[in-house]
Amino acid sequence: MLETGVILFVSFGYMGLLFAIAHYGDKRADAGRSIISNPYIYALSLAVYCTAWTFYGSVGLAVRSGLGFLTIYIGPTLMALLGWWIWQKIIRISKIHRITSIADFIASRYGKSTTLGGIVTIIAVIGIIPYIALQLKAISTGFFLINQYPEISVSFHFSEIPILGDTAFYIALLLAIFAILFGTRHLDATERHEGLVAAIAFESIVKLAATLTVGIFVTYFIHNGFGDLFQKAAEYADVKNSLSGDSGSVSSVIFDKYLLIKGQGNSFTDWSIYLLISMMAIIFLPRQFQVAVVENVNEEHLNKAIWLFPLYLLAINIFVLPVAFSGLLRFPDGSIDADTFVLTLPMVEHQQLIALFVYLGGMSAATGMVIVETIALSTMICNDLVMPVLLRLPIEALGLRRDYSGLLLTIRRGSIILVLLLGYAYFRTIGEFYALVSIGLMSFALVAQFAPAMLGGIFWKGGTRTGAICGLLAGFAVWVYTLFLPSLVQAGIISQDFVTQGPFSIVLLKPFQLFGLQHFNRISHSVFWSLLANIGFYIGVSIFSRPRAIDHTQAALFVDVFRYSGKTGESHFWRGTANLPDLKSLLIRFLGKRRTDAALADYAEERKLSWNYLVTADADLVSYAERLLAGAIGSASARVMVASVVKEESLGIEEVLNILDETRQVIAYSRELENATAELKKANRRLQDLDRLKDEFISTVTHELRTPLTSVRSLAEILHTNPGIDGDQHKSFTGIIIKESERLTRLINQVLDYEKIESAQMDWVITSADIKEIIQDAVASTRQLVEDKNITIDYELKDHPPPISGDRDRLVQVMVNLISNAVKFCGADRGKINIRLTTSDKQVRVDVQDNGIGIKPEDQIKIFEKFQQVKDPARGRPYGTGIGLTISKRIIDFHHGKIWVNSKPGIGSTFSFSLPITLEAALTR
């Protein structure tokens, strides 16, 4: 069944199926009914991570270094857990800035630097070409092996196969066509390639199914499950040991070799470093960036992918060790390369169908990687390498063409073919000498160099362009020295002495033990030194270099992407305006007329604009155009192009300062607002207090009114019902009634006075008055009150005080208030009131001293305020309305005098007021 014709038919049939799926996917996308917009397809497309290296190479790696192969898949599992933290941020940034590749991302972050974009592209190409070569090698090997069926070819050399007779060559060509057809349909690379993703997801299913099939076949059909297999492996090791006379304990050898982390090249350090680089790889490999970020339909898909993708990785690895052991048992002489166990085991068991399926699985793993990787690289080469150079050419050379979209597509298609041919050439010349694993790990080590610039770029605003360039170049240089040059040694291009003795026999510079560092395997050794150099230079140079204005801008936009997530993007930072026709023709040149019109129409509709009235494009539109272009030709090139039609340059330091100033003003405004709010709150609280006091006042007044009213009424009732009441009692009753009525009148007068003063309707009768007379009048009118409580009053009145001018009756009222107040708080019988009158040139002063209960210091100011009564919890509700002092204060205030109190609780209080002597001027004012 496994004749060459059948195998070829199946191979090319499979490719045809891929084309069909991709075509269907694209058609559905065009019709607006996406088949890839769900988390399952997203997770499956992420599984493009598993290449032929996984499919064939995991078993090889397991045989060489035991369980260490798992790190390559546990690392991505850990990173996936950080998906919401890192991936989502990268996705959001890329969507906003229309970033289409990792080179574009780094260039855009560090001030849209073309240099940086170029460096990243070159590094990526150098790192990925061998990786592509590895896939082509896997396809070729697979075909070669299965084509030999039923023989298992022991050794073969690719150099003996003519290129035109090598299936891998034709497959490579087909892959190029596929990538061109489904990867470069449009120019705007942000438009996702739905057909492509659909095909990749399908390939992921095929390779997983193939791995599981061969795994189950080997574990449960050739052997009896995991336990049986491990048992046999242990027994086999024993036999081998006893034959060779080695006295190792039971299964000790197999443990040491495969099942423990032990020995040279497989230490815990190596384990941790492999974890680290695979964590980096899952984000920064160009193909992962393509499927995870660029092809992402909806950020929410991450939610399921976070655990679905690791589950996929787990599933594809579960049978690796059983297959490895089974292969070791079946081919004990080591004649068969462990990388091919997956395919040779079913072949040696004559399971042709399974073998064919495994061959297809290997092909799906390889082709999926090659397709995505070449598309990602071609975007980078076109946007970050070729375009910047083209745009630097003299304007006339470019100006002749009206439409560049064709040119751009040609460049992209050309670079796809170039990348594939380079990969194929690498495989034919150097790749043969290397196991799959070493090539893959070398790529990983190089891709990890993007980590400082990328992660630093999205979490640290301090990273600068110079820092990123220095870091990348330093890391790359160390990688070249510690991994790439030695690989040339293996291929025989450089003398062996370079590795064994060090360059120029300097032992310290030996590429695998740089500066004498030992106990690391080659990969971890290189990763350690290159990342150390990279991070060191990145941070060190960033700290000591001076960022430009645009660096600041981009840093803020990237690091705080969730804060600036609005649609306006960076319009704040582009102050330029452009002639609309110029801008439009620029867009048409790169995007084509149809897409330009559509994009501008979207813009207009979103902002309700009409193009008819627009001649100049404002900053907002300019940056919209720049983002559109960035999708097509990369952010750095887009900036150059837009700058050529924009009137003003980008922001200088002054404008940035202006923006800062505006921000400061906004902050100041908001602070003012806060202050105003605080004042309002305070006023409101004061109003509420007053409201409460007024309520209390009303209840006090009504209470005060009710007490005399009640006694008047009850006495009047007694008199009414008992006409025969005797004379004395009758007289006493009517006396009380009269007194209480007077009290009522007084109260009502007080309230009325108060009301008048408050509403400024009081009629003041200003005359010349003698203060001594006023005091005497007041004392006379309170005599009854004083005598009732048996209180003594002393005077110290100066004779012939200077006359004052004022309202005599009101001033009497003040005195009466003060005296009755004093009486109120003096104890009966032992109370003493002392009234003093003193004069000076400018004023007269009256003190009313009592020996009553006194007033607490904190209450001394309050008592003159509206509705305030001093409350004493022990004595309950105080006597009186509490407005007497308020009225007094108002009256004294009117006379431009002062009223105050000195008091000590328990000893007594002195109420004093002073009045100016010359009042005419003030009062007539």
Next chain:
Amino acid sequence: MTPKDRKNKRLVGLFLLGCVLFNYPLLSLFNLKTMVFGVPLLFFYVFTGWTLLILLAAIATKTRSRPPSKPADKTRP
């Protein structure tokens, strides 16, 4: 704290857990010549830990999509 933040914190916690589980020195505790359930201890440990981590991640991300009511919990006895 929004449900999204909470989810994020849980996942970061799982990440840290994973880092501890799959690195020295915890790893060295299982680096023994012992078989459990017919498979080598380290092999068993790594795959169990891995499965557990995926399971927890699935649980952690699941509650987010239906935040307040948890119908899935109610059906449990």
